[in-house]
Amino acid sequence: MNRLAEAGKNRPQLLSGNDAVARGVWEADARVAAAYPGTPSTEILESLARYPGIRANWAVNEKVSLEIAIGASVAGSRAFSAMKHVGVNVASDALMSQTLAGVEGGLVIAVADDVGLSSSQNEQDSRYWGRFAHLPILEPCDSQEAYEMAKAAFDLSEQFQVPVLLRVTTRVSHVKSVVTVGERVEHAAKGFEKNPARWVLVPSVAKRRLGDQAVRDRQLAAYAETCDFNRIDEGTDRRVGFVTSGPAYLHLREAFPDAPVFKLGLGYPLPIERIRAFAASVEALIVAEETEPLIEKELRAAGIAAHGKDILPATDELTPNVVGPAVRRFLGEAVETAEPIKADVFPRPPTMCVGCPHLAVYYCLSRLKKQINIAGDIGCYTLGAGHPWNALDTCTCMGGSMGMALGMDLGRGETDKDKGIVAVIGDSTFLHMGMPGLLNIVYEGGNVTVLILDNRATGMTGGQEHPGTGHNLRGDAAPRVDFGKLVEAFGVRPERIRRVDPAEMPILFKTLKEEIATPEPSVIITNRPCTLIDCFCKDTPFRVVEEDCTGCSNCLNVGCPAIQVVRTGVKKMAKGQDVERKWVKIDTAACTGCGLCQSTCGPGAIVRAERVVAGPGAGAAR
């Protein structure tokens, strides 16, 4: 028997929201699941891949992942797709039209909103998609509900022949709480039935489906009034009643244990009449929603007086320390403001790992940054915008570096007419959405140097596989994209396609300068694996010979966290000027032996160390 499938049947277990969603999807007998990794949704598919009887796979992007799920649904299988909030933007082309045709096998899309922006470029509210695409939305507040709603979502989807959104947030996905699970219920796939009057969305078909969609909207609104996922916690203190959904519910209950709360499990469509009755039972109604004022506006439009964003913030989480004081002030109560302890501590921003292959790239770019503009992308290499490199000028969306670099070339002004334009993108991001942009660079003959940093992993989300790694989500061998051949097929001239080992930094630097100076599309592919993936092997580490270190601090410009300052001082130079010096050591246990710092060390103070006791990742425990 599969260990995961059997786990926890007889006793409560601690599951993250993402693991709980996976369990619910598996128990609902979804046969196909697809996703592209994205914080905070990534672990849903990783967890699903460990269950039997479901074909879980990484798609190259969210649009493809949804299309795979749509295809499986149309073929009569229960199907699932998961993505982070911004992923829906990519998938929306498929979503907005398939909602008209509807589903055959239950189709559930888990969307993880990054409320609080722990790892995203925006904080968009996915509940808009329910309104935009005429879809019901389920909103769990914890892992138990995530499990139950994920499972029930498939029934709901089939009942109304509609895709269902399961909206979670970081505070559901990445919170572990106690879950009691159940059994898998079998749902055999029916197989595809040809029906062009439904599945071929030509205008005449779509027009008819618009009418069907309006009928479905009314049916869903009626269902919302009776749905058991919407419930009222009767309170005793009726000065204020809350309407809320998701984890904000738990924060509210913590802050106001005696207040009446209307908890929306079905976040859209709203049970307007039930809320109207609830509103009449309390003195004031406050909508606490993360993040945009959607419910609040719809209640007002229905003639229900409601407070919301006039009291509460429209960004970030509505934690007890946020809602508590805000609502108490609204009630005219005194709010204690305890003097917080002031701890003036340096920032500790995320940075690149020890021995990261991107270090060399950003060291080179930082040397050239005055002569170039650098269009960046989404991934670990976004960290190149930070210290000490400060060598990334834009970052907007997945694959955006390509088109933006072309635009920066075509839209040059007087100040940058002679500058080089460089685009930096990772292997996974390039396959996700970078390819079309590069094709446009080639098509328009853009004067852009594209750096594809192939580290054989979707790095930032934890080293997931993709079509460039040679393996799939389930660990099976898979064909591996040849990036050089790929970009050659796009039309990049073979002599402008350069493959470089970033550990050979002088060669990388020279190559970069040559390609920047060449006024046509060029592609440099770096080929060192991410230090966090299985195929990475450490080399003999380095150490600093203390008496040889002059404190020049060139090596600190590499930005490797293994290089640490041991003392600072001022040195008088020959011409009498004072120069700040920083003497360093290398954390040999952490060093991967890439040798990058050695190539920046003039006095030759950095030498190979004897093998030392294993550091993090060295596998002493194996």
Added chain:
Amino acid sequence: MNGETKAITNIMVVGMGGQGVMTASEILAQAALSLGYDVKKTEVAGMAQRGGVVTSHLRFGPKVLSSSIAQGEADILVGFEPAEALRWCGYLRREGVAMVNTLRQPPPVVNMGLYKYPDDPIGQMRAVGVKVFDFDASTIAKDMGEPRLVNTIMLGAIAGFLPFPAETLKEVIVEGFRARKPALAELNARAFEAGRAAAATAATVPA
């Protein structure tokens, strides 16, 4: 310590990416679950495995609602790094305790000279009234031949402050290793005891 007077126990584990913050709080969570408590555990991780700040909130009791510990509500602050303990000490309640590993880990922005590492983070915490126990868990771990034992040592150090027996926590740790890496079970049992002893010694040093 507070099992009878306060229904919910709030523990905050803080440090930087790669130090084992999440592992430590996971073990505590499993121990609490094994005793039948309701448990919620949440992390602010995101990009944190890239050496950034990591905080884990663990709450357990008869029934836990919000997963977030509010400022001034934590019973125990487990600091894997002294400046990180200082950064988050405002989350401790007045009677709370901080257990701090003294090994300093300055980030690259400090190495570059853009920011200064506090001269005496532990002293700063004490100056504002925080009850701090501090000791060098990293050296103990290194002396035991495995730097990664810091995690178990820190758990041993706070074992006496939990509302359940230290043995329960020790058992969860040792069982976990027996199941996955049996060769390390005995070593971790000793590390746990070394942590307990270190905390007891730290307690005798006047604050």
